[in-house]
Structure formats: C-alpha cells, structure tokens
Amino acid sequence: xxxxxxxxxxxxxxxxxxxxxxxxxxxxxxxxxxxxxxxxxxxxxxxxxxxxxxxxxxxxxxxxxxxxxxxxxxxxxxxxxxxxxxxxxxxxxxxxxxxxxxxxxxxxxxxxxxxxxxxxxxxxxxxxxxxxxxxxxxxxxxxxxxxxxxxxxxxxxxxxxxxxxxxxxxxxxxxxxxxxxxxxxxxxxxxxxxxxxxxxxxxxxxxxxxxxxxxxxxxxxxxxxxxxxxxxxxxxxxxxxxxxxxxxxxxxxxxxxxxxxxxxxxxxxxxxxxxxxxxxxxxxxxxxxxxxxxxxxxxxxxxxxxxxxxxxxxxxxxxxxxxxxxxxxxxxxxxxxxxxxxxxxxxxxxxxxxxxxxxxxxxxxxxxxxxxxxxxxxxxxxxxxxxxxxxxxxxxxxxxxxxxxxxxxxxxxxxxxxxxxxxxxxxxxxxxxxxxxxxxxxxxxxxxxxxxxxxxxxxxxxxxxxxxxxxxxxxxxxxxxxx
Amino acid sequence: xxxxxxxxxxxxxxxxxxxxxxxxxxxxxxxxxxxxxxxxxxxxxxxxxxxxxxxxxxxxxxxxxxxxxxxxxxxxxxxxxxxxxxxxxxxxxxxxxxxxxxxxxxxxxxxxxxxxxxxxxxxxxxxxxxxxxxxxxxxxxxxxxxxxxxxxxx
Numbered sequence: 001x002x003x004x005x006x007x008x009x010x011x012x013x014x015x016x017x018x019x020x021x022x023x024x025x026x027x028x029x030x031x032x033x034x035x036x037x038x039x040x041x042x043x044x045x046x047x048x049x050x051x052x053x054x055x056x057x058x059x060x061x062x063x064x065x066x067x068x069x070x071x072x073x074x075x076x077x078x079x080x081x082x083x084x085x086x087x088x089x090x091x092x093x094x095x096x097x098x099x100x101x102x103x104x105x106x107x108x109x110x111x112x113x114x115x116x117x118x119x120x121x122x123x124x125x126x127x128x129x130x131x132x133x134x135x136x137x138x139x140x141x142x143x144x145x146x147x148x149x150x151x152x153x154x155x156x157x158x159x160x161x162x163x164x165x166x167x168x169x170x171x172x173x174x175x176x177x178x179x180x181x182x183x184x185x186x187x188x189x190x191x192x193x194x195x196x197x198x199x200x201x202x203x204x205x206x207x208x209x210x211x212x213x214x215x216x217x218x219x220x221x222x223x224x225x226x227x228x229x230x231x232x233x234x235x236x237x238x239x240x241x242x243x244x245x246x247x248x249x250x251x252x253x254x255x256x257x258x259x260x261x262x263x264x265x266x267x268x269x270x271x272x273x274x275x276x277x278x279x280x281x282x283x284x285x286x287x288x289x290x291x292x293x294x295x296x297x298x299x300x301x302x303x304x305x306x307x308x309x310x311x312x313x314x315x316x317x318x319x320x321x322x323x324x325x326x327x328x329x330x331x332x333x334x335x336x337x338x339x340x341x342x343x344x345x346x347x348x349x350x351x352x353x354x355x356x357x358x359x360x361x362x363x364x365x366x367x368x369x370x371x372x373x374x375x376x377x378x379x380x381x382x383x384x385x386x387x388x389x390x391x392x393x394x395x396x397x398x399x400x401x402x403x404x405x406x407x408x409x410x411x412x413x414x415x416x417x418x419x420x421x422x423x424x425x426x427x428x429x430x431x432x433x434x435x436x437x438x439x440x441x442x443x444x445x446x447x448x449x450x451x452x453x454x455x456x457x458x459x460x461x462x463x464x465x466x467x468x469x470x471x472x473x474x475x476x477x478x479x480x481x482x483x
Numbered sequence: 484x485x486x487x488x489x490x491x492x493x494x495x496x497x498x499x500x501x502x503x504x505x506x507x508x509x510x511x512x513x514x515x516x517x518x519x520x521x522x523x524x525x526x527x528x529x530x531x532x533x534x535x536x537x538x539x540x541x542x543x544x545x546x547x548x549x550x551x552x553x554x555x556x557x558x559x560x561x562x563x564x565x566x567x568x569x570x571x572x573x574x575x576x577x578x579x580x581x582x583x584x585x586x587x588x589x590x591x592x593x594x595x596x597x598x599x600x601x602x603x604x605x606x607x608x609x610x611x612x613x614x615x616x617x618x619x620x621x622x623x624x625x626x627x628x629x630x631x632x633x634x635x636x637x
Contacts, residue, residue, distance in 0.1 A: 044501065044612035059499040059527045106531055110588065129584070133591045144592040148535045161536040162495075162526035 065163040066099040067384035075391040076169035078378025087365030088171035094357040101350040102150040103385035146194040149187040171369035185358040191351040215337040220427040224249040226298035229305035236313035259381035300387030302342035307332035317349035497547040504606040508546040534585035540597040552605030555623040
C-alpha cells in the first residue's frame with residue numbers, strides 16, 4: 001500500500017496534512033485530514049486571570065483573532081453572569097459583521113477566487129490571486145478598497161489595526177464618538193454597495209460558467225452530512241449571538257440550544273493514528289468516516305449556516321438566499337462547492353447588518369459595561385467565518401482559569417473535509433492521475449471549506465508551500481511533488 | 484489614524500509572546516527608543532490584513548521570527564526584490580498569502596504600498612506555549628535592535 005501525503009508546511013506540531021492511502025492496485029483506500037492541534041495551550045492557560053483570555057486566545061490564531069476575541073468575551077460574560085448593555089452589543093455585532101464581511105471577501109476573491117473566478121483551463125502561472133486581479137482589474141480595485149474600509153471599522157472599534165483589544169467580560173472597553181460613528185456609517189454604506197455589485201458579478205460571470213456548474217453538480221462533491229450553526233430568534237443566521245441549531249441530513253431539526261446545551265450534544269472521536277479528535281453528534285453517534293442520516297458527522301460554516309436557517313436577516317441577503325435554494329431545488333444543500341455561494345449570501349447579510357447597526361443611535365451610547373457576578377463556568381459561542389467556535393472556561397472564586405475547552409471551526413469540519421477530499425481524490429485516482437491534477441482537485445475541495453490551520457500565517461516566509469510525498473508500503477519515499 | 488496623518492515609516496513586530504521565541508519581534512521593538520516620526524506596532528496578523536494596514540506609509544519594517552534561519556541569526560530581507568514581488572505559480576493555498584504577495588496585490592490595485600523589509604530572527608521550527616525567550620534568541624535581540632536602528636537611519 002502506498003501512502004500519499006499533502007503537507008502545507010507550518011510551524012505547528014503535527015502540521016496540517018492530507019494523507020491519502022492507496023492500495024496496491026493504485027486505488028484509494030482512505031483519506032484523512034490532520035488538523036494542527038495547539039498542544040500545551042490548555043496547560044498554559046490554567047491559572048491565568050480570566051480577563052486575559054480574550055487577548056491570549058486571539059493570539060493563537062493569525063487568521064481569525066476577531067472570532068476568538070469575541071468568543072472568549074462571551075464565555076466570560078456567561079462565566080460572570082454579566083448582562084451586556086445594548087450599546088456594547090451594537091459595537092460587538094457591528095465589529096463582528098465587518099469581520100465576516102472582510103474575511104468572506106478575502107476568501108471569495110483571493111483564496112478561493114482562483115477556483116471560483118477563473119476558467120478551469122487557466123494556465124497554472126495565472127491561476128492565483130494576481131490572475132484574478134488581471135482578469136477583473138476594476139472589480140479587484142473596488143474590492144481591495146472596500147475591504148480596507150471594513151478593516152478600518154475593525155480598527156476603530158477594535159482599538160488596533162491588526163488585532164482587537166476592545167471586548168471585555170460584560171461589555172466593551174470604550175464608547176465611540178459621534179465622529180467615529182459617522183465615519184463607520186460611511187464605510188458600511190460602501191460595503192453594501194460592493195455586496196450588491198459582487199452579487200451582480202457572480203450571477204453574470206461566475207454562476208453561468210460551465211466549470212462552476214459542473215463543480216456544483218459533481219457527484220464527487222455531494223456530502224449528505226448534518227449541519228450546525230447559530231440562528232437568531234427568527235431562525236436567520238447570526239454570527240455572534242443566538243442559539244445553536246442543528247439539522248439532519250434530511251433537514252429536520254435535531255436540536256436548538258444555547259452554547260452549553262449544544263456542547264453537551266457533541267462528543268469527540270479519538271482515532272489511534274492521530275492526536276486530532278473528531279467531533280460528532282452524540283445522537284445518532286459515531287459510525288465511522290461516512291456521511292448520511294445514521295452518521296454523527298456534521299458540518300459547520302457558510303453552507304451549514306444557510307442549511308440550518310429558515311431565512312436571512314436582511315433583505316438583499318434574503319433575495320440571494322432564495323436564489324440559492326431555488327437553484328438547487330432542495331434543502332439541505334449538500335454540494336461542497338456551494339460553500340462559495342453560501343459565503344457570498346452571508347457576505348451580503350454582513351454588509352447590510354453592519355450598515356443597519358452603524359445607523360443605530362445606540363452605537364455611540366455611553367453605557368458599555370454590565371456588572372459582573374461571581375465567577376463560575378461559562379460557554380461562549382460565535383460563528384467564525386469558517387464555522388462555529390466554542391470557548392468554555394471554568395473559573396475559580398478568584399477569577400483564575402481552572403479549566404478550558406476550545407472547539408474551533410476546522411476541527412468541527414475535520415471529518416467532513418476528509419470525506420470531501422476522499423471523494424475528489426477517488427475521482428482523480430480513478431482517472432489514473434496522481435500529480436498536478438490531484439493537487440488542484442484536492443486543493444479545491446479543501447479550500448471550499450476555507451479551513452484555518454491557525455497560527456502559521458504571519459510566520460516568515462509567510463507562505464505555505466504545498467508538498468506531496470508518496471510512500472511505498474515499507475515507508476520509503478516513492479515520489480515527491482512540491483510547488 | 485488616517486494614512487494622511489501617519490508617520491512615513493512603521494516598524495511592525497509580528498509574533499505571539501505566549502509562544503516562547505515567536506515573541507522575539509515584540510521583544511525587539513520593546514527595546515527601541517521612542518521616535519515621534521516612526522510608528523511601532525505589535526501584531527500577530529500578517530498577509531492581506533497587515534498589508535492593508537501598511538498602505539500609506541513610505542517604508543515598513545516587519546520584525547518576525549524565522550525558522551528558516553539558524554537560531555539567533557539576524558537577517559534583513561527586502562520583501563520587494565528589484566525583479567518584482569515573488570508570487571506563487573499555483574492557486575492560493577488556504578490562508579497562506581504572504582505579506583509580499585499581499586503587497587503585490589494591493590500595488591496592482593493601485594494602492595500606495597510601502598517599500599518593505601523583513602528583519603528575520605532565527606528560531607526553532609516548533610515553539611511551545613511559554614512566555615519568555617530562549618537564551619539563544621534573547622542574545623540576538625541587541626543585534627536585531629541595532630539593525631532596526633540602522634534601517635531607520637537610512
């Protein structure tokens with residue numbers, strides 16, 4: 001049996017690898033994603049002061065510090081029994097919608113963009129974000145400019161240009177001035193304008209493309225899992241408040257609970273070949289690496305959030321949500337490459353919600369911090385751009401961290417990503433190709449989830465070269481492909 | 484702060500002080516003498532978010548840990564070599580867009596990106612969760628500080 005390893009080089013223990021196991025006939029026996037684990041993190045955090053946690057946890061991730069920052073603050077809200085004032089919530093939600101907008105835009109254009117926006121036969125040398133900018137220079141310029149404006153809102157509210165320092169247990173650190181509120185409103189209006197333009201572009205240039213249509217319809221990219229995500233009181237997706245809702249692969253509700261209740265519904269599967277734990281729903285339970293109604297494997301992220309919702313929270317997003325489900329003619333949608341389109345629907349909602357919050361007079365209110373009660377245990381749950389993020393802290397009577405758990409989005413999706421990679425690899429292996437085509441197809445399946453192999457992004461040289469190594473049955477290197 | 488009101492130069496320390504020698508960047512900038520004409524940041528985020536934050540500056544220096552160098556080695560590296568920014572010849576990989584790539588993208592979109600260098604300090608490839616630098620890397624901090632000061636003087 002041969003083992004094929006796809007390994008984005010990171011500095012993390014265990015790396016983030018895709019392992020493909022081939023049998024002696026060259027067929028595919030299995031596929032596994034190894035997600036980096038932050039070994040030693042829990043130990044490091046025990047005994048720390050609770051109010052340090054929003055800063056400590058956001059530093060573990062160079063990709064979505066905003067999500068860890070707010071999940072941590074929410075866990076502390078719960079642990080202290082704090083009532084967060086309205087103005088603090090407006091700040092938090094506005095900040096968070098700008099983060100979702102900017103992160104989704106980054107993925108749609110720069111990270112997943114080459115898959116989504118460039119024809120499938122684009123030469124390898126142009127199949128990157130520079131190729132996207134060359135193909136669509138005006139839109140590219142507008143996207144870069146407006147994304148910077150969303151980033152500017154994050155800086156105003158978050159307190160720093162690069163990572164936030166504003167959320168505290170029970171509220172936020174400071175009030176915003178009227179001038180800041182006015183500047184924020186201008187930026188969010190531009191975000192809505194770009195969201196509209198991008199929707200038009202998507203329907204004129206992307207969706208009609210036969211390459212994308214074939215990806216959406218591909219039998220090698222349909223994965224009937226269960227889904228999980230946050231919803232508000234109207235069952236619309238909410239990125240940082242509400243209840244966790246799970247629906248089955250055939251669309252009926254499995255549960256709708258607060259963060260602590262939802263965590264109690266999740267178990268983690270330990271496999272002997274990896275230190276990574278695979279979350280699954282206790283009911284129906286673990287049945288192995290397979291999707292379907294009897295499996296406990298679920299997915300999170302943009303597609304999952306649309307599947308668990310009954311509607312969107314804002315008008316333009318609602319229109320796009322209806323187009324999305326009309327196109328597929330079913331709900332839940334199981335097409336892995338629909339993650340990209342779902343990301344667009346969410347980006348529209350995030351832009352509209354940010355504009356609405358920026359127009360709220362409560363934004364510049366001065367009551368920004370609620371009283372804290374006695375420290376205890378608390379769960380904070382938010383939707384990171386790539387899926388549900390749980391923080392659970394247990395504090396002692398002095399407010400020191402006794403115990404903690406973090407379940408991040410890519411961990412929730414680990415089993416689903418492995419299955420999607422296996423589906424795509426099976427197609428490639430069946431066609432007898434194990435080189436560049438393998439890399440492209442597997443990367444595309446992987447990228448649809450927008451996975452995060454945290455902590456590696458800023459480390460010099462700042463890129464993650466892709467390496468494929470094929471080993472023979474005895475573990476000898478058979479072939480190495482690097483790019 | 485708007486770009487118009489910014490200083491001409493910025494020094495950005497990247498790194499997580501909770502991950503041992505990954506915190507060498509912050510340790511270097513904390514040892515710098517304050518200068519009103521220079522902004523100094525500490526951050527953990529690179530790629531496009533950092534590149535966007537650098538727009539409007541004339542010069543930028545990113546101080547970061549680097550496992551590609553020998554432990555304790557200090558090297559000043561231009562991120563915009565004269566033959567143009569280095570770009571990958573493949574589809575983008577996860578969130579792996581490097582700072583040079585991101586600056587190239589912003590430059591292509593017509594934004595005024597700074598001339599940027601990286602001051603790299605060699606560290607081990609695997610770093611634990613711990614506060615404080617190893618003795619080998621701590622000994623490199625004065626040399627790195629001197630390098631930053633030379634860069635600022637030029």
